[in-house]
Amino acid sequence: xxxxxxxxxxxxxxxxxxxxxxxxxxxxxxxxxxxxxxxxxxxxxxxxxxxxxxxxxxxxxxxxxxxxxxxxxxxxxxxxxxxxxxxxxxxxxxxxxxxxxxxxxxxxxxxxxxxxxxxxxxxxxxxxxxxxxxxxxxxxxxxxxxxxxxxxxxxxxxxxxxxxxxxxxxxxxxxxxxxxxxxxxxxxxxxxxxxxxxxxxxxxxxxxxxxxxxxxxxxxxxxxxxxxxxxxxxxxxxxxxxxxxxxxxxxxxxxxxxxxxxxxxxxxxxxxxxxxxxxxxxxxxxxxxxxxxxxxxxxxxxxxxxxxxxxxxxxxxxxxxxxxxxxxxxxxxxxxxxxxxxxxxxxxxxxxxxxxxxxxxxxxxxxxxxxxxxxxxxxxxxxxxxxxxxxxxxxxxxxxxxxxxxxxxxxxxxxxxxxxxxxxxxxxxxxxxxxxxxxxxxxxxxxxxxxxxxxxxxxx
Amino acid sequence: xxxxxxxxxxxxxxxxxxxxxxxxxxxxxxxxxxxxxxxxxxxxxxxxxxxxxxxxxxxxxxxxxxxxxxxxxxxxxxxxxxxxxxxxxxxxxxxxxxxxxxxxxxxxxxxxxxxxxxxxxxxxxxxxxxxxxxxxxxxxxxxx
Numbered sequence: 001x002x003x004x005x006x007x008x009x010x011x012x013x014x015x016x017x018x019x020x021x022x023x024x025x026x027x028x029x030x031x032x033x034x035x036x037x038x039x040x041x042x043x044x045x046x047x048x049x050x051x052x053x054x055x056x057x058x059x060x061x062x063x064x065x066x067x068x069x070x071x072x073x074x075x076x077x078x079x080x081x082x083x084x085x086x087x088x089x090x091x092x093x094x095x096x097x098x099x100x101x102x103x104x105x106x107x108x109x110x111x112x113x114x115x116x117x118x119x120x121x122x123x124x125x126x127x128x129x130x131x132x133x134x135x136x137x138x139x140x141x142x143x144x145x146x147x148x149x150x151x152x153x154x155x156x157x158x159x160x161x162x163x164x165x166x167x168x169x170x171x172x173x174x175x176x177x178x179x180x181x182x183x184x185x186x187x188x189x190x191x192x193x194x195x196x197x198x199x200x201x202x203x204x205x206x207x208x209x210x211x212x213x214x215x216x217x218x219x220x221x222x223x224x225x226x227x228x229x230x231x232x233x234x235x236x237x238x239x240x241x242x243x244x245x246x247x248x249x250x251x252x253x254x255x256x257x258x259x260x261x262x263x264x265x266x267x268x269x270x271x272x273x274x275x276x277x278x279x280x281x282x283x284x285x286x287x288x289x290x291x292x293x294x295x296x297x298x299x300x301x302x303x304x305x306x307x308x309x310x311x312x313x314x315x316x317x318x319x320x321x322x323x324x325x326x327x328x329x330x331x332x333x334x335x336x337x338x339x340x341x342x343x344x345x346x347x348x349x350x351x352x353x354x355x356x357x358x359x360x361x362x363x364x365x366x367x368x369x370x371x372x373x374x375x376x377x378x379x380x381x382x383x384x385x386x387x388x389x390x391x392x393x394x395x396x397x398x399x400x401x402x403x404x405x406x407x408x409x410x411x412x413x414x415x416x417x418x419x420x421x422x423x424x425x426x427x428x429x430x431x432x433x434x435x436x437x438x439x440x441x442x443x444x445x446x447x448x449x450x451x452x453x454x455x456x457x458x459x460x
Numbered sequence: 461x462x463x464x465x466x467x468x469x470x471x472x473x474x475x476x477x478x479x480x481x482x483x484x485x486x487x488x489x490x491x492x493x494x495x496x497x498x499x500x501x502x503x504x505x506x507x508x509x510x511x512x513x514x515x516x517x518x519x520x521x522x523x524x525x526x527x528x529x530x531x532x533x534x535x536x537x538x539x540x541x542x543x544x545x546x547x548x549x550x551x552x553x554x555x556x557x558x559x560x561x562x563x564x565x566x567x568x569x570x571x572x573x574x575x576x577x578x579x580x581x582x583x584x585x586x587x588x589x590x591x592x593x594x595x596x597x598x599x600x601x602x603x604x
Contacts, residue, residue: 133513
């Protein structure tokens with residue numbers, strides 16, 4: 001037996017997962033309440049005690065961690081055209097597991113700079129222009145930023161022809177130059193920026209967040225939690241040299257404050273008469289719906305879907321539903337008390353899943369041309385995706401998991417949304433996905449085999 | 461010479477892809493750096509691409525006869541987006557039916573297009589005009 005410990009430092013809970021890499025089996029999971037303010041090691045110790053009550057004493061050979069504590073990796077990005085380099089910067093940051101607080105486009109104003117400083121990001125991503133293209137914007141932004149007191153590292157990933165100049169302008173800031181996120185028009189190149197972001201996270205952010213107190217206990221904090229989740233999904237989809245993956249997939253993480261959606265899929269058009277419009281989206285894409293969540297963002301669900309749909313799905317009249325939702329928004333730790341509350345949570349979870357997947361997936365619009373009918377596609381076509389991984393309390397701890405998850409699929413009332421047409425759902429009943437992303441860094445085969453074993457397949 | 465950058469594409473709901481590909485090869489071969497947006501391109505797409513790539517010219521194609529509607533207001537939008545003075549070309553089968561080309565040219569010039577090319581214009585004509593307007597020489601390997 002060779003036990004390895006995987007730790008996920010969250011802002012409220014520390015989750016631990018123990019794995020035996022020799023037997024390629026899950027040993028157990030546990031979680032404990034934490035506060036970063038006191039000592040992150042304490043929460044970890046408590047979680048470990050709970051874990052060992054289940055598994056017996058474990059002598060861990062290795063320990064790895066990911067973290068979303070203290071607000072996670074908070075980033076601000078600045079690009080040129082909103083739909084182009086500014087969007088590329090946002091995609092790069094989200095894919096690296098960051099929480100994107102603000103996206104700026106065009107030239108920054110003094111007020112913008114003041115706002116950036118006030119927001120105290122952990123990192124700034126500065127982009128703009130294709131290689132050899134526009135340099136005026138990024139240079140102006142670097143110059144304006146240089147006039148402020150340095151607060152965090154800046155990643156420069158814009159037009160390569162003025163990278164040096166940007167670096168010189170920002171000489172009093174910590175800067176990291178890497179390849180352009182959009183070297184050619186409409187060509188995304190976000191991986192180099194993501195690697196840089198992760199490296200800075202490793203070297204610097206962890207100390208700044210007080211997480212190093214726990215570092216003597218562990219071999220390393222490797223990445224922000226959403227990046228671990230993304231790594232796990234990519235591993236599950238693609239497989240390794242010796243173990244095949246399950247192919248293209250989407251994943252939904254339904255939380256209390258946000259809902260994250262991932263897709264590991266090509267997303268190109270399936271029909272020949274379809275023309276793709278807008279920025280090419282990344283193969284491994286992550287979106288975060290900050291207004292869609294089961295408790296803190298409960299009103300966002302109502303706003304997006306309408307109280308009538310909450311009412312019709314739950315069978316609770318609108319007035320009563322609103323009253324219950326108000327209660328939940330004020331009591332964010334509240335779990336469903338009885339059958340009526342379960343029905344409400346079912347409706348909310350279903351609509352959250354539907355909204356988040358609709359926003360993540362692309363759209364298809366018919367265009368009537370003199371040459372006949374053609375289609376214009378924006379975003380990714382996920383209609384062919386046959387696997388959807390689901391995680392998050394409200395979707396796992398219910399008997400109606402399949403029914404909720406099915407709301408992520410296409411339905412006849414929303415033609416034009418390129419969500420999966422039909423799929424099997426893989427349920428993360430033990431919350432192991434982030435842990436498997438971490439484990440996959442060192443033991444990809446083991447992590448993949450455990451995921452295949454532990455994720456429970458269901459249809460609706 | 462330093463390469464000049466062109467943004468090109470077929471405007472509106474027009475899906476004629478062949479001419480677009482031919483022009484792309486011709487322009488690239490003539491020493492231009494081409495951002496080709498393909499077919500069904502909106503005015504906004506040309507403009508956004510020109511901003512990011514710091515383009516020297518926008519070359520609009522249209523073959524299906526609705527070019528006049530599609531091109532209206534393009535110069536004003538360029539000005540609004542900070543692309544004042546960018547070279548704007550249009551060419552192809554740009555109006556409905558067979559009309560006197562002089563009249564068509566006049567109307568498109570009034571819309572702010574610097575050059576207007578009629579049906580059947582060979583790519584070489586446009587390339588010559590680009591060399592002249594952008595004040596560049598053909599690359600040596602292209603000279604005949």
